[in-house]
Amino acid sequence: MTAAHELEPVELLEQLVRIDSVNASMGGQGERAMVEAVAHILVASGCEVRTYDVPSADRPNVVATLPGRDTGRTLLLEAHMDTVAMPREPGPIRRVDGRLYARGACDTKGSAAAMLAALSRLSRLDDRPSVVFAGVSDEEAAMTGSRALLEQLPAVDAAIVGEPTSLRPVRAHNGMLRFRIIARGTAAHTSRAHLGVNAIAAAARVVLAIQDELLPELQQRSHPLAGPALVTAAMIDGGVAPNLVPAWCAVHVDRRLAPGEDAAKALAGIDALLEAARAGGDDVSREEPTIALPAVEIPADDPLVAEAEAVVSAELGIEISAGGVPYGTDASNLSGVGGISCVVRGPGCLGRAGSEEEWVGLGGVGGAGRG
Numbered sequence: 001m002t003a004a005h006e007l008e009p010v011e012l013l014e015q016l017v018r019i020d021s022v023n024a025s026m027g028g029q030g031e032r033a034m035v036e037a038v039a040h041i042l043v044a045s046g047c048e049v050r051t052y053d054v055p056s057a058d059r060p061n062v063v064a065t066l067p068g069r070d071t072g073r074t075l076l077l078e079a080h081m082d083t084v085a086m087p088r089e090p091g092p093i094r095r096v097d098g099r100l101y102a103r104g105a106c107d108t109k110g111s112a113a114a115m116l117a118a119l120s121r122l123s124r125l126d127d128r129p130s131v132v133f134a135g136v137s138d139e140e141a142a143m144t145g146s147r148a149l150l151e152q153l154p155a156v157d158a159a160i161v162g163e164p165t166s167l168r169p170v171r172a173h174n175g176m177l178r179f180r181i182i183a184r185g186t187a188a189h190t191s192r193a194h195l196g197v198n199a200i201a202a203a204a205r206v207v208l209a210i211q212d213e214l215l216p217e218l219q220q221r222s223h224p225l226a227g228p229a230l231v232t233a234a235m236i237d238g239g240v241a242p243n244l245v246p247a248w249c250a251v252h253v254d255r256r257l258a259p260g261e262d263a264a265k266a267l268a269g270i271d272a273l274l275e276a277a278r279a280g281g282d283d284v285s286r287e288e289p290t291i292a293l294p295a296v297e298i299p300a301d302d303p304l305v306a307e308a309e310a311v312v313s314a315e316l317g318i319e320i321s322a323g324g325v326p327y328g329t330d331a332s333n334l335s336g337v338g339g340i341s342c343v344v345r346g347p348g349c350l351g352r353a354g355s356e357e358e359w360v361g362l363g364g365v366g367g368a369g370r371g
Contacts, residue, residue, distance in 0.1 A: 007041070007120040009366045010100070013113035017093055017102035023082040023140045024059065031081040031137040031145075035062045038081070038135045041116055046123040047133070054148040059137040061145050063152055066119055068130030074155065076132045076340065077119070078146070078330060079112040079162035080139030084354040091357070099359040106348020106360040108139075111162025114347065114365050132156055139330055142291050146330035150338045158304040158341045161331045164348030167316065167364055169308035171343060172225040172324035175257035175295035175332055177266060180250045181206055181274065183238075184283040187247040196245030200238045202282035203249040207233040209273045210253070221258060225324025226295065229258040229266075256326070259297035263289075293328055294336030298343065308343045325350070 019037055022028020035051060039062045042049045047064035054061060062081075068074070083104035093102040100110075115133055122128045132154060136145035163170075183203040188196025210233055222228040231253065238249030255266055270286055277284045298305055305322050313320045322343065327350065331342040347364025 007045070007117045009113045009117035010362050012041070012116060013100060013105070013110055013360070013365050014093065014095075014102075016109040016113055017100070017104050021082050021104065022085050023138065025141045026085040028083075028085060031059050034081040035060045035135055035137070038062055038112065038116065039064070042119070042133060045116070045120045047119065050152075052148070052152045054137055054145050056144045056148070059145065061137055061149055061152060062135040063149070063154075064119070064133045065154060066123055066128070066131045066133075068128050069126060072129050073157040074130040074132060076134060076153065076156040076159035076334075077115040077162070078134045078136065078149075078159055078334065079108050079115055079346075080145065080330060081112070081135045081137055082140050083107065083109075084140050087356045095362070098362050100362055100365075101357060101359045103358055105358050106164040106346075107350075107353035107358065108162045108164065108346060108348075110164070110348050110360040110365045111346035115160075115162060117366075136330060143293060143328075143330060143333055146333040147337065150333060156340060159331070159334050159343075160308075161329050161334065161342050161344045162346040163329050163344050164350050164353050164360070165325070165345050166349050167312060167345060167347060168320060169305065169312055169322040169343045169345045170325050171296075171298040171300070171302070171305050171322040172223065172259050173296050173328060173331065173344065174223075174226050174229070174259070174326050175261070175263070175336065176291060176293045176328050177255040177257065177263060177289045178253070178291040179255075179267075179289040180252055180287045181270075182285050182287065183249045183251070185245065185247045185249075188245040190243045190245060193245050196247075197283075199246045199249040202277070202284055203236060203238060203251050205280075205282060206273065206277055206284055207236070207251060209277065210270075214269060214273060221261075223258040223260070223324065225297070226259055227324070227326040229261055230256040231270075257295045259295040259324075261295060263292055263294065293332035296329075296331045296335045296342065298322075298335065298341055302341050304341045304343050308345060312345070
């Protein structure tokens with residue numbers, strides 16, 4: 001790497017992807033080593049650096065402030081430090097044809113490297129603005145890091161959230177609810193199955209109602225930028241042995257909230273299906289959500305959106321308008337809970353994130369380019 005005060009973003013990215021920061025819930029090492037390395041880099045760039053433990057888990061956030069010499073707005077640069085699990089047989093970290101291949105290259109260590117390099121360059125300017133960098137934990141699982149960050153940040157006016165968007169600015173994306181539906185029955189030996197009540201059968205009827213009744217209704221309410229609201233019965237657990245009628249079954253449900261949707265109303269739609277199932281004789285109920293993240297929609301005329309569009313249009317040489325994506329980001333907490341205006345933007349393409357051959361275009365990390 002070049003001298004600490006002249007960080008070269010591509011070399012910095014290669015340093016970061018060599019650190020195993022697979023989310024601990026996915027069997028990895030967690031984010032602590034990544035946060036420690038980033039904190040060291042930030043101190044060398046002249047930032048005021050603090051690390052914080054996320055209360056809900058043994059994992060840290062890092063928050064760094066580069067004080068400015070004016071009284072203007074303070075911008076937050078935010079990127080998550082964790083990655084999804086490694087492939088079963090991960091390939092080597094390598095640079096090929098203007099790309100860097102590695103776990104986390106685009107999701108989202110490419111964004112982090114670009115942000116750290118930008119802070120390094122800003123630190124040498126006499127008339128720089130105030131900038132805060134936050135490296136957060138647990139984005140790939142429950143986004144507990146960005147929720148905790150709201151209590152750890154100094155005052156900021158707007159935020160860039162690093163995610164692979166091919167450098168295009170994003171101002172809207174869906175939110176998310178995750179919860180379980182529980183079906184209960186009566187156990188019996190399968191040789192006397194007529195004496196039991198099959199909980200899996202009750203759960204299956206709920207799944208079919210979700211798929212055939214609720215989902216088509218939601219898809220008709222498509223948001224122009226973020227796409228349709230969605231609901232998916234994603235996992236099912238039930239039964240204890242092949243010779244026993246199951247007395248218990250759980251369906252894990254993922255409900256994507258479109259911008260403008262209310263979480264309570266979304267849950268009421270699920271509850272209406274369950275009430276109909278109970279009227280038909282099934283013993284089914286819903287647990288409270290384990291994850292509840294609001295959707296995000298920043299107004300098109302927000303100053304941050306306008307500035308991001310102008311910067312990206314100049315970089316790419318074409319007129320760019322901020323768009324939307326169907327997935328979620330830490331902006332759900334920063335904007336949807338904290339009220340901070342956010343634009344999501346970063347190098348790389350989401351379609352490559354978490355794939356066997358994850359890569360990021362090095363032009364997008366080191367400067368203008370499609371990334």
